Amino acid sequence: MLKRDIWLYLHFPLLPLEALLPQLPTEQAQKPIAIINLQKNIQRVLCCNTQAAAWGIEPDLSISTALALCPELELLSRQIEQEQQLLQQLALVAYSFSPVVILTDSGSLNHSSVPSNHSSGLWLEISGCYKLFKGYDALLRELDYRLRSQSITAVNGIGQNPLAAKLLCGPDFETQLPDQTEIQRRLLNADLSLLEINRKQQQSFKQLGLNTVGDLLALPRSALSRRFNAELMLTIAQLNNEKPFNAPRFQPANSFRDLIQNPQGIFNKESLLFPMKTLLQHLCQYLMARQCHCREIEWHFEPLIGESQKMQIQLSGSQNNWSTLLMLSRLQLERLELPRSIEQIILYADQFIEAPMGVFNLDLFDNQKTAQQSCELIDSLNARLGIDALSQPILNQDYLPEQASTLATPGKHSNTSLNKKLKAPQPLWLLTDPAPVHLRNKKLYWRQPLTIISGPERLCGNWWQAEQQRDYYLACDSNGARYWLFRETSSQRWFVHGLFS
Amino acid sequence: MPNNIATVLSRQDTWRGRSQRLPRRTITTGHNNLDLLLQGGWPISVLTELMPQQSGIGELSLLLPTIKYYADNNQLCVWLDPPYQPYAPRLAAADIALDKLLVVRSKNHAEWLWAAEQSIRSGALLLAWTKQPPPRYADLRKLQLAAADNGNAAFLFSAPSAMSAPSPAALRLELQSLEINQLLLNVRKQRGVAGGAQLQLSLGEANTQRTNLALLPADRHRTYPVRQFNN
Numbered sequence: 001m002l003k004r005d006i007w008l009y010l011h012f013p014l015l016p017l018e019a020l021l022p023q024l025p026t027e028q029a030q031k032p033i034a035i036i037n038l039q040k041n042i043q044r045v046l047c048c049n050t051q052a053a054a055w056g057i058e059p060d061l062s063i064s065t066a067l068a069l070c071p072e073l074e075l076l077s078r079q080i081e082q083e084q085q086l087l088q089q090l091a092l093v094a095y096s097f098s099p100v101v102i103l104t105d106s107g108s109l110n111h112s113s114v115p116s117n118h119s120s121g122l123w124l125e126i127s128g129c130y131k132l133f134k135g136y137d138a139l140l141r142e143l144d145y146r147l148r149s150q151s152i153t154a155v156n157g158i159g160q161n162p163l164a165a166k167l168l169c170g171p172d173f174e175t176q177l178p179d180q181t182e183i184q185r186r187l188l189n190a191d192l193s194l195l196e197i198n199r200k201q202q203q204s205f206k207q208l209g210l211n212t213v214g215d216l217l218a219l220p221r222s223a224l225s226r227r228f229n230a231e232l233m234l235t236i237a238q239l240n241n242e243k244p245f246n247a248p249r250f251q252p253a254n255s256f257r258d259l260i261q262n263p264q265g266i267f268n269k270e271s272l273l274f275p276m277k278t279l280l281q282h283l284c285q286y287l288m289a290r291q292c293h294c295r296e297i298e299w300h301f302e303p304l305i306g307e308s309q310k311m312q313i314q315l316s317g318s319q320n321n322w323s324t325l326l327m328l329s330r331l332q333l334e335r336l337e338l339p340r341s342i343e344q345i346i347l348y349a350d351q352f353i354e355a356p357m358g359v360f361n362l363d364l365f366d367n368q369k370t371a372q373q374s375c376e377l378i379d380s381l382n383a384r385l386g387i388d389a390l391s392q393p394i395l396n397q398d399y400l401p402e403q404a405s406t407l408a409t410p411g412k413h414s415n416t417s418l419n420k421k422l423k424a425p426q427p428l429w430l431l432t433d434p435a436p437v438h439l440r441n442k443k444l445y446w447r448q449p450l451t452i453i454s455g456p457e458r459l460c461g462n463w464w465q466a467e468q469q470r471d472y473y474l475a476c477d478s479n480g481a482r483y484w485l486f487r488e489t490s491s492q493r494w495f496v497h498g499l500f501s
Numbered sequence: 502m503p504n505n506i507a508t509v510l511s512r513q514d515t516w517r518g519r520s521q522r523l524p525r526r527t528i529t530t531g532h533n534n535l536d537l538l539l540q541g542g543w544p545i546s547v548l549t550e551l552m553p554q555q556s557g558i559g560e561l562s563l564l565l566p567t568i569k570y571y572a573d574n575n576q577l578c579v580w581l582d583p584p585y586q587p588y589a590p591r592l593a594a595a596d597i598a599l600d601k602l603l604v605v606r607s608k609n610h611a612e613w614l615w616a617a618e619q620s621i622r623s624g625a626l627l628l629a630w631t632k633q634p635p636p637r638y639a640d641l642r643k644l645q646l647a648a649a650d651n652g653n654a655a656f657l658f659s660a661p662s663a664m665s666a667p668s669p670a671a672l673r674l675e676l677q678s679l680e681i682n683q684l685l686l687n688v689r690k691q692r693g694v695a696g697g698a699q700l701q702l703s704l705g706e707a708n709t710q711r712t713n714l715a716l717l718p719a720d721r722h723r724t725y726p727v728r729q730f731n732n
Binding site for chain 2: 371373374376377378380381384385388389390391392393394395401404405406407410426427428429430431432453476479480481482483498499500501
């Protein structure tokens, strides 16, 4: 038997409200709030919170009626952009449940998507996720839990195709998957007025005495096509699983950008941490969905007036763990001068690498763990002390000691290996600037009198520069400490260049 | 903080009535005589303080085998505020992976202490050079505790003037140079042993010999893998 698709439609009835709630101060969020929207040149209530509903506020009331019912009602206008952002983020949550996620707005249905209709929702195809979640009911429960923990109100509908799922969207979140015959029975009993068609066609359904979807589907197709337009015929075909539902699937974006606004302003660093944590958790959801790790994240702290402050966090290893990222951000934040009040926090990330295989396993090998520990150490030193504080010695193919051994920022390591055999002993310490040696009574003197033990070894750097010709000697002082001296052939002056240690 | 009995017992500094000798975990220093003197090698999970009489007498060569051991084990080696720049060709000649070395410069004492503690706690080998003014006893105690918690060797290079000051380090060695490549080690403090032992050690490229592990007391290396150093 052919595997039946199971489509889940998630509808977020309070999305306009929930997109705005995080920015409100807590005392304001407790008050009755209604989101208003311009519908046919009249401002009407789009949705409201439970406090407002207790006063009798309901969608589609005009403002004057709403205010008459509840004088202390807070009216907020709808922010489409923030709603879309929240929807994208919810799609990311859904994407961690099923690879097939379709946003309603991108669907062919509401191309004339006027802001007034509040069909903010998304579809998931879950027939392939049985094994992963050990049953569909467990999947639904998990999804319900995830949405609740983000304080999102969602209702769902289940059907054999996207249209049916949307049609059967109920008033609450169903966590039990009904069986196929039950789904079919519900579809046939569904009211035709739920179908998204124009008023004229609804009228003709009534005239024909058609009340449920079952009545409509029972009629012969040829008779229907004579009465109704092609659009309805397509809808019927899709409801009957005869034609596929063509809509672009949701794909996570190529780069990550998320922001949190706080109109009241944030005045100290401690209170920045909570919104930063939320943003990093979003980032990690995104990274999980794309199965990649990030190499760098960038924070922007924007004040109401003036320049925004940027903070970049480089990662030496790859990371997708929000608590580590938060710890690093926090360390770096301590060094940063922030504007007095911050209104908007933005998090960017666009440098990703594919997640190495097996990272989701717990550490199997100790080796991996130490490597990760080293990376974390480099990152945290980097965040607290700054990038200039860290360096690694690197080896270059050069004859002059100061060019053969240089310091570079960690992670940019070239794999030069030593291919020439060292003839003379080499020191462990190098003086970055050779220190001049004085001559006293024809004896060398640097901190102490020095005696030459062996030498010379002539090192010629770039021959076209005369002063690069040096004779290196090994010297020691009365205590037995050994030094690396050189004499410039051009000027006959002596320098200490290293200590043997 | 240790929160159950198992963590407390797994620590090396927990004294348990019946055991005659504390179980010591060490890593070999790469020098036979020094291993014997230190009862197996550099003690790990304690802070070791080295006080060279002046820099340049061979205090760093003494640690090269240990650095190589850590680098070979894929562990980072943090050089905190070294007095000069490490010379890469010499380190490469000792077969030390250069990308395992990390030179850290601190700007003030708070940063120095923080970086030192972080390195110990992250399982890296720490070589730290003290700056003036020397760190306080309480600060060094912090490092000693971090090392005890974490089971890693940590080395502190102090100025000779630190000799008179008390130190929480479990092992304190004074280093003097007798002549070229001849180092005199003076044990100023050693946990479980009366101090005052002296050892003359030959360093240097020409007269380094292989460590003969058969000469070491057998039970010293029981709990920690031992590698041979062919330096």
